[in-house]
Structures are given as C-alpha cells and as structure tokens.
Amino acid sequence: MESLPPPTPSSRFLSCLPTLRRKVEGWYPLAFGAITCFGLAHFAVSDEVFRSIMDRVMPTAISVAAILAGFQGAGQAVLLGILESGTISYLKRTGHYKRLVLFLWRAILLLFVSVILALVVLVRYASGKTPWLNTTWTLAILAGCFVWAVMASYRINWLMFRVLLLENGSEGRPPVCVVKSEDTTKPPSG
Numbered sequence: 001m002e003s004l005p006p007p008t009p010s011s012r013f014l015s016c017l018p019t020l021r022r023k024v025e026g027w028y029p030l031a032f033g034a035i036t037c038f039g040l041a042h043f044a045v046s047d048e049v050f051r052s053i054m055d056r057v058m059p060t061a062i063s064v065a066a067i068l069a070g071f072q073g074a075g076q077a078v079l080l081g082i083l084e085s086g087t088i089s090y091l092k093r094t095g096h097y098k099r100l101v102l103f104l105w106r107a108i109l110l111l112f113v114s115v116i117l118a119l120v121v122l123v124r125y126a127s128g129k130t131p132w133l134n135t136t137w138t139l140a141i142l143a144g145c146f147v148w149a150v151m152a153s154y155r156i157n158w159l160m161f162r163v164l165l166l167e168n169g170s171e172g173r174p175p176v177c178v179v180k181s182e183d184t185t186k187p188p189s190g
Contacts, residue, residue, distance in 0.1 A: 029110075029151035037144025041137055050135035054125045061146055062118050068153045069111035075160050076104055087166045100159055107156045110149035117145055 045053075079101070082088055091097040121138060124130075 025155065029148050029155055032151045033144045033146075033148025036147040037140045040140040040143050043136065045136040045139055047135060050139065051125075053139060054122060058118055058122050058142075061142075062115055062122070065111045065115045065118070065146065065149060068150065069108055069115070072104060072108045072111065072153060072156065075156060076108075078160065078164070079104065082163075087163060090166075091163070100156075100163065103152070103156045103159060107149070107152040110145070110152050114142075114145045114149040118142055 079088075088097060091100065121142060
C-alpha cells in the first residue's frame with residue numbers, strides 16, 4: 001500500500017485559501033478605515049481647510065451615509081422576503097446565513113455611528129467650539145469611520161448581489177465569499 005506524498009507548499013497554500021478569503025472578507029472594511037485614518041493623520045490640516053471641509057463636505061458625507069443606511073435597510077427587507085427560499089435554506093444549512101446577517105447589521109451600525117459622530121463634530125463646529133482633538137486627527141478619524149462604513153456597506157451589497165444571483169438560478173454554486181473547501185453540495189433550486 002502506497003502512502004500519499006507529503007503536501008507541497010503550493011497545495012497547503014491552496015487548501016487554506018477559503019479560510020484566508022473569509023478572514024480577509026471579515027476584516028478588510030476595518031483595514032481600509034484604519035489605513036485612511038492613519039494615512040490622513042500624517043497630513044497637517046490648516047484651520048481654513050478644516051472650516052471648508054466642515055462647511056462643504058461634511059453635510060454631503062452625512063447625507064451619503066444616511067442614504068446608504070437606508071439602502072442597507074432595504075437589503076434587510078429583501079433578505080426577509082426570501083427567508084423561506086431554497087437559497088436561504090442552503091445558506092442556513094451550510095452555516096453562512098448568520099455571517100451574512102452579521103455583515104448586514106455591522107454595515108447599518110457603522111453607517112449610523114458615522115452619521116452620529118459627524119453630526120456631533122458638525123454641531124460643535126457650528127457652535128464655535130474647537131474639536132476635541134486637533135483638526136487633523138478629527139478629520140482623520142471621521143474619514144476613517146466613513147471609509148470603514150462605506151467598505152462594510154460595499155461588502156454586504158456585493159454579498160447580497162451574489163445571494164440574489166443564486167436565488168435567481170443564474171449561478172449553480174453558493175456566493176464566492178462563503179464557499180467552504182469541504183462543501184461540495186449544490187444549492188437547491190427555487
């Protein structure tokens with residue numbers, strides 16, 4: 001009886017790709033937000049630029065975050081609408097449904113936190129008070145929170161798109177983001 005040859009480095013790497021993909025998928029919104037925050041913190045922001053951003057950019061950013069939160073609520077409604085479908089049953093059976101709902105909840109929560117934080121800074125600015133931190137760190141933290149929230153929103157929108165494609169039968173496999181290496185079953189149709 002022959003034994004199998006030891007796994008090569010490339011086969012070990014390929015076998016860990018689904019796990020690596022899940023980890024990257026879970027953390028990349030935070031990573032983008034942190035990179036944005038610390039990247040912007042290295043640029044000195046003058047008081048004039050800070051005032052300009054507070055007057056022109058911040059109200060628009062708050063509106064965009066609030067609109068995205070509304071879209072996430074609509075995504076939640078879509079998910080509830082197909083709750084009894086074969087696709088959702090498949091996702092529940094394979095253990096991916098909880099992750100999808102958790103990502104949706106995080107996106108909504110991060111968008112609300114971004115809106116609230118930006119409103120607090122905007123109200124302090126409008127009342128003539130200085131920010132708690134210097135202007136550079138205040139803008140860096142706000143930008144980092146917005147990027148984190150927008151990337152979390154992008155992640156759930158991409159996943160929901162994949163679920164809807166799966167629901168409509170245009171794909172014969174689960175969404176790419178939730179494939180487990182040991183999962184070879186096909187989702188039921190309809």
